[in-house]
Amino acid sequence: MSPQYPHDQPPAAGELKEVAPGVFWLRMPLPFQLDHINLWLLRDGDGWTIIDTGFPDDGVRATWSAIIERLDGPVRRLIVTHFHPDHLGLATWLMEKTGATLLMTTGEFLTAHVVWNEVGGHGARFMVEQFRQHGLDAERLAKFEKRGSGYRKAVPALPEYYQRIKAGDVVTVNGLNWQIIIGHGHAPEHMSLYCPELGVLVSGDMLLPRISTNVSVFAATPDADALGWYLESLDELTGNIPEKTLVLPSHGLPFFGIGARVEALHAHHEDRLRALESSCEQAPQSAADLLETLFQRALDTHQTMFAMGEAIAHLNYLEQAGRLSRSTDADGVIRYTRSPKAAH
Template sequence: MNSVVAADYSIPANGDVTEVAPGVLWLRMPLPFDLDHMNLYLLDDIDGWVVVDCGLGNTDSQDVWERVATEFLNGKPIKKVIVTHAHIDHIGAAGWLCRRWNVPLWITAGELQTGQEYFHASEDSVAQLRAEKSRFLHRMGMSSEQSAGVVDLSSSIATLVQPLPVDQYEIQDGMKLEIGNRQWRVIVSEGHSVAHASLYCEALGVLISGDQVLPRISSNVSVRVDNPEGNPLLSWLHSLERMKELPEQTLVLPAHEYPFHGLRQRLSELDLEHRDMLTRIEQACTEPQTVMQLVAVIYRRKLSLFDQLLAGGECLAHLHYLLAEQRIRREEGSDGCLRFTR
């Protein structure tokens, strides 16, 4: 069940903007993926604009930004770039934007570290990272062919991120940013990424939620190769609960799909969706299963290589949660693959 109420705004065409609150513009940025768009936001800062999220680091995104600057910003410059988190569709064009307008990047320390990992100084470090990813994927039960394809895909995805600017400012949980004579409070969440920053303006009753809360789908929550024993689902569920402190009538501006009302109910639905997934995965572990064997049971559709990576990482996140609760056990086979059973 989905009880959110879509806000009464027409979805802008790709590359266009619409005002969704006083001084808040919604920009629809095209993406060349199955999820074919993302939502970016521009905040009127009196003598300029603050950008929240950036799009991919490719010429298509740059062309959109140049058009937006010409047609919609009323001759005022971009003054600041804020990135909610370091996934490629959010941080990809950040370096280009910052250099284009000679402005700083505002980002949490955890996400900055993730963003810097798209760039490697030597061939040796690249080779080491590829080896670590291959081992991680093998332990999940991917074949050599699958893991090689995923590693190659990860490398190609990294090319969609522009080098980050030197001028950087750290944003932290609870920090209040003054933008256009209004205060926006930073809310840092873990689970979907290392330190995802959402922005809440009490005066406007608006939450720019990034990927933390979406109206129809759940953001991916995966175990990452740089933290192979992590429990991101536990962090994610705690983050959802914390956001219930915000008013129910809050206008939520997400990074995908459409603005909506019904925040607390949506947070509860997301929690229930993941707990239902925990039950289904636990029930599937009647005999030892690799992560990818469980993916085939849980996700009953044909998955692309990228979807296999997301599904595998998310399945592993749920398994780690179940391990922490001692509802399942794990063993490593002679083939180096991990297997889970009740």
């Protein structure tokens, strides 16, 4: 069964659409191929709670200013699902504008700071070396070196204090309890929020209706099984969230059919894993060699960053499952070969 979409169109620019009692949908533009993000406003007594912020540019700030002026009460809390710029980018600005308290997980708050400051194995120089080890050519590596920290350019300022949210917590909004569900693989400690009384899951980037969320391996954790973590997180969602739940994703349209969507994502990733195995059958392959296997389209520098992280995640999964063997060749490049013991 395919996902069912109760709303066939997003709200108009700068408008709020009520999708459940006291839950409002706002869409903001993004300057990427993925050209939008969904944000959510929750009525909270005589005030409001905002979930995620949008990407920091003047147009988004102007839209937020107009919306905040129209709201019938103060914004008291800002909940950020994870550290990526389209979710956290305007947090400092919104906090200063509204006086709202920021709620985040520790993993996302601290990751934002280490990525922004390029320390602890995070940042452009670490990523360039990681991609070099995985076979990316000098021309594309030079573009990443020239580009520098895309995160710092996309997030002009970071909050310096927050209220910590952790797995199993409950956040009460407007007298209703929202259960905190932590997912892994897309970000270190991604927060989704589930309200049983409303039958609503704010899934963030962990569960999207039409595209598969990016799952990458960071240079700081080169052997991480990010894809395995992501698939386990999806299974935890379906194990705890009823099928009739309305899923509110960060990209795409709200939908019903969480089980079918998770099943489709499992099938998609297994298809990609098998394609990688086949490509490694005849000769050892690096992650860079396998980009065309995973992505049958031209990739710009921004897309190549996500594609390399995703390729490494799939290869780590296969190697740790015994389906591929890994070696480092004389040129210092990591390559993968179909394991003789791998299941066919």
